[in-house]
Amino acid sequence: MAGPHSKIRGVASSIPNALLTCRSDALKGVPLRNLAVRLLASWHLVSLDAPSVAIVWAYAMARSAHVHLQPWVALLLGIGTWTVYVLDRILDAQRAIKRQDLAALRERHYFHWRHRRIFISLATCTAISSAAIIIRLMPVAAREHDSVIAAAAVAYFSGVHSSARFPRWVRRLCSKEMLVGILFAAGCAAPAITRLRSVSPWPVLLSFAFFAGLAWLNCAAISRWESHSFSINISAVAVTIALIGTAFAISLSSSLPRTSALFSCAAISALMIAGLHRWRGQLDSVILRTLADLVLLAPAILLLPRVLPG
Numbered sequence: 482m483a484g485p486h487s488k489i490r491g492v493a494s495s496i497p498n499a500l501l502t503c504r505s506d507a508l509k510g511v512p513l514r515n516l517a518v519r520l521l522a523s524w525h526l527v528s529l530d531a532p533s534v535a536i537v538w539a540y541a542m543a544r545s546a547h548v549h550l551q552p553w554v555a556l557l558l559g560i561g562t563w564t565v566y567v568l569d570r571i572l573d574a575q576r577a578i579k580r581q582d583l584a585a586l587r588e589r590h591y592f593h594w595r596h597r598r599i600f601i602s603l604a605t606c607t608a609i610s611s612a613a614i615i616i617r618l619m620p621v622a623a624r625e626h627d628s629v630i631a632a633a634a635v636a637y638f639s640g641v642h643s644s645a646r647f648p649r650w651v652r653r654l655c656s657k658e659m660l661v662g663i664l665f666a667a668g669c670a671a672p673a674i675t676r677l678r679s680v681s682p683w684p685v686l687l688s689f690a691f692f693a694g695l696a697w698l699n700c701a702a703i704s705r706w707e708s709h710s711f712s713i714n715i716s717a718v719a720v721t722i723a724l725i726g727t728a729f730a731i732s733l734s735s736s737l738p739r740t741s742a743l744f745s746c747a748a749i750s751a752l753m754i755a756g757l758h759r760w761r762g763q764l765d766s767v768i769l770r771t772l773a774d775l776v777l778l779a780p781a782i783l784l785l786p787r788v789l790p791g
Contacts (some may be wrong), residue, residue: 571600691722
């Protein structure tokens with residue numbers, strides 16, 4: 482009888498190229514549909530979605546607080562986030578193998594497991610590069626602040642992928658999706674927070690709090706679509722978050738115009754998640770998962786020259 486490793490290799494190798502396209506009844510009439518869909522799906526399957534979101538939000542939050550970030554910050558955020566997500570997906574696949582629970586896996590897990598040797602080699606290089614950037618370029622003060630976030634991320638990573646589970650009080654206090662949202666938002670806000678001098682910290686702190694909620698919504702929606710593990714009304718929560726973001730955008734428009742613009746973009750992202758939830762039955766699962774991250778890139782417009790007010 483074939484072992485679990487051979488089973489998952491067989492499943493992974495049988496994934497058709499159709500995973501890189503929408504169902505034939507989706508997005509009819511869109512020009513260059515196949516090429517655009519393949520590019521979108523590839524962006525997700527090779528784990529470039531989360532690093533893209535991290536870089537955009539880190540720089541958008543920094544610019545909203547009039548903080549300048551050097552180019553190496555984007556590189557560190559990008560390769561650091563990519564390394565974590567690649568390892569997370571490979572470990573998820575490995576855990577499913579041990580439990581013989583292939584139903585828990587999605588296309589991204591199959592893709593990473595199928596190409597795990599390449600991904601592990603690249604992740605090793607990016608991890609070493611991240612350490613080199615931290616040692617050579619990151620200021621000592623920034624290292625001290627970021628070490629707290631890194632420790633929390635390691636604790637989360639260990640709790641998810643080790644045999645030991647989180648303490649019961651932690652599981653009751655917040656869900657996995659909430660922890661991911663908070664840690665992801667904290668990692669994006671850290672570069673700006675550690676560089677605040679005479680500038681008020683409120684733009685970054687407000688943006689961090691709201692982005693944590695938006696990141697949680699993103700994770701909760703994906704969990705609902707893929708495993709139906711969330712019983713909350715995604716549309717209602719998304720619209721509520723959008724209304725809160727709009728209210729903040731209006732109230733901050735005169736005092737903090739850049740933060741107001743960022744809240745407006747975040748509100749648009751929340752509404753687009755509501756739209757994806759409404760039309761989830763019309764899209765292929767890979768594309769739906771990809772678009773859930775793509776809509777979080779709305780603040781990218783604020784990084785264009787002469788777009789941000791103030």
